[in-house]
Amino acid sequence: MRIYTTRTGRRRSVLAAVACVIALTASACGLGGDDAAAVTYAEAKESGRIKVGFANEAPWAFLDEKGELTGYAPVVARAVLKKLGINEIEGVVTDFDGLIDGLRAQNYGFVAAGMFINPKRCEGSAFAIPDYQVGSAFLVPKGNPSQINRFEDITKANVRVATLGGAVENGYAEGSGVPPNLIEPMAKQDDILRAVRNGDVYGAAILDVTASWLVRNNPDANLEVTQSFQYGSRPDVGTFNFRIGDDQFREDFNRELRALHESGEWLRLVEPFGLTAANEPNPAATTEQYCAG
Template sequence: MSTGNGPRALTRRTLLRGAAATGVVTLAGCGPDEASTSFQAAQRTGTIKVGFANEAPYGFLDETGRLTGEAPEVARAVLRDYGITKLEGVLADFRQLIPGLKAGRYAFVAAGMFINPSRCADAAFPIPDYQVESAFLVPEGNPKGITRFQDIPGKDVLIAVLTGGVELGYAVEAGVPEEQIVTLGDQDSVFRAVRDGRVYGAATLDTTAAWLLEQNPGSGLAKSEPFLLGSTPGIGAFTFPRGATDFVAAFNTGLRRLKESGEWLRIVKPFGFSERNVPPPDVTTEQLCGDA
């Protein structure tokens, strides 16, 4: 399968990183006059703009420049029934995805974003897409024995986290001193920092760590045993503008169909997802959003 983080993709990724730091960059698909940022317009044109952060295996560019990953491929299957067949990727730094959504730069975000109350205050989420645990990317053998955030205080280590990700808050909550936390803007930077020994390890999602190791054999790195950041796995979903009620409802209909038919699992398996990533049926977006 084509990858977005193996050695051949790094040069393209590096070039894009600088542009994304200052805003969003349209990367693939039809021109701006053809791509749409609303559900209704996309049904007429067949093409829709989608925000993503180039983080595999959730949403990334493969070696040909095609937008792929768990979220874009699920979205393609959902939207096909509504006459929308082309996704035009708009790259943004992860922490800029919701601001870009609110600014109308794309119709929705396909980046595996976790549902939480702070994000629900700024965006709308459909039904849960997947669930996942966390893990540390560490040197083989994990000589410092870092398997939880609670293992870090008192040890001479630096731990990288993705800027805008949930790991930073959990690290601080677990008592990790700020001077031991290094925030980096993208997945490439996180992986390279661990591989090159500039940090001891990186807190990331279990599926992300597994993907990076698969795409970079011989890196000298390993994945710790999965663990929960809170009391339950993280729940990821697509992200829509607040007020996009019709679009969210239509997307929910299509996503439920994929899950009930088993098609969802077939789509996501090439990206390292399995039955264990299916959210429990009793977990709802309303519960995860709380009072937001």
């Protein structure tokens, strides 16, 4: 059994315990040949199987203890794809900052990682409609002795803070005047949790939903989450993203995704991963607005 990795478009084998293929139905991990899942919409419509890129970041898209792909994005994607006649998804784990490159290289059909929409990312991929909104927060030691509640506090306290490589928090820190030596981008969520827990960094700047998930699922880590805040004049919104030019796929996906929100089914699907009605995006928010900056 293998799991695919695509930071630079390459693949490598890993232990079977971490698993590789996640499907809507209980099927084996098909690899290569006629069993390989599709990376284009047309092929997926014909075969009923498609590859998706994800970054193994809980609760957005991650492998559970059984090696099965779960999280907000895969669960919502499955519900949408089923309406399009695609009943199985195969996960391709990729470092977060390599997801768009992997998409353009056709390592998978689309990205299911809950990625924020912003102008830079819109240059290399085509985003679906906004699917959720969220704030930022800091994962810190209990009691927050250095009182880190905003990015500006990092500079005042002169402490090092971890971020996820390629995530928006890196730009937020830079925009807030935080010296580069106080920000430590890391490739994986597990690396961030371990660094904060071990005291290698003071804390981490991540999404509030992510921080709450990590605290809830690591009760012995002696960590807490600061109050959620919004950077800028509007909330960040995230969704799925597609290759530029895959217009039919994106339009069909948008239609069914919008229907999930309108029916209330979306909220039922995402609640187990810590999202609530407060994470429903403003219906007036558009992908075009966020791509424009």
